[in-house]
Amino acid sequence: MKLIGSLTSPYVRKIRILLAEENIPYEFILDDVWSTDSFIQQYNPLGQVPCLVLDNGYTLYDSRVIEDFLEEQSPLHAPYNSASRLEVKKWAALADGLTDAAVKIRIETMRPKDKQWQDWIDRQQDKLTRGLAVIEEQLTHHLWCANNAYSVADVATVCLVDFLDFRLPSFDWRAHHPNVNKLADYLNAQPAFLNTLPRLA
Ligand SMILES: N[C@@H](CCC(=O)N[C@@H](CS)C(=O)NCC(=O)O)C(=O)O
Known part of the structure; x- marks a missing residue:
């Protein structure tokens, strides 16, 4: 299986963390979606990473769909019943939605000031x-964010705040969110998180 992604994307990072924790082997293929050389459109018409390419050529996007697929592959992150699953999905959607907001700010602030x-x-x-x-x-x-148990919602939350540090460093989110900070510090000490901290190259 191949994962097409980047070292900067918080959505890609979520998937890399889950794959590492689930011990699923994969080939990581880097693509710069903003470059004219990007090949992501051949796999995902949305032109976005992450995209998972299965060994039979079947493609999966976006990150939440990939999470659903991984949940079927490994019980590690699977919530125990449908109510708890909804709870996980809700908190993960919040973290992902906030990541979307951070990405929009990042893109808007890359434009000329005027x-x-x-x-x-x-x-x-x-x-x-x-x-x-x-x-x-x-x-x-x-x-933890959902059901008092570790889940993809916590992964998504830590990917969000690390992306804030990486791309919007002037936003001092730590000042008012000590518990979120504690979660991030704890999880970022784990190899799957530490090895995937956002970086340029
Ligand atoms: N909802 C998507 C968002 C993916 C996304 O926005 N990825 C960014 C990289 S951080 C991207 O590929 N952007 C290129 C574009 O939107 O054209 C997911 O969860 O996979």
Whole structure:
């Protein structure tokens, strides 16, 4: 199986962490989706990574679909019943949605200053403020995001905040989210997280 991705994408990182924890062997193929040389469109018409290519050539995207596939392959991250599965999916969707907001801010702020749409940036920033507060509150009462058990929701949350550090370093999310910080520090000491911290090359 092949995973097409980058070293910077938080969505790709989630999948790399799950594959490592599940001990599933794969070939990691780097693609820069922003380059004119990118080949991702041949595999994913959305032109996005991650994309998983199975040995029979079948392709899977986006990261949440890949997570569903991996859940079928290995019981490690599978929630124990449908209610707990929904809970995991909900918290993972929150973290992923906040990652989407962070990516939008990143893209908008790469444009020339006079072309940037400040209301759009503020809208995304508000999502981050609200969403991180909800996760922080959840982690005040629980060790993990969903069902009091480690899950892809925690993986998605740590990939989110590390992406914030990587691409939006002026956003001091740690100041108001000590519990999220604790989760990130704990998980980032694990090899699957440590070996996939976002980096340029
Ligand atoms: N919802 C998608 C988002 C994937 C995504 O946005 N990936 C970025 C890299 S961080 C990308 O490929 N962007 C290129 C584009 O959107 O054209 C997922 O979870 O896989």
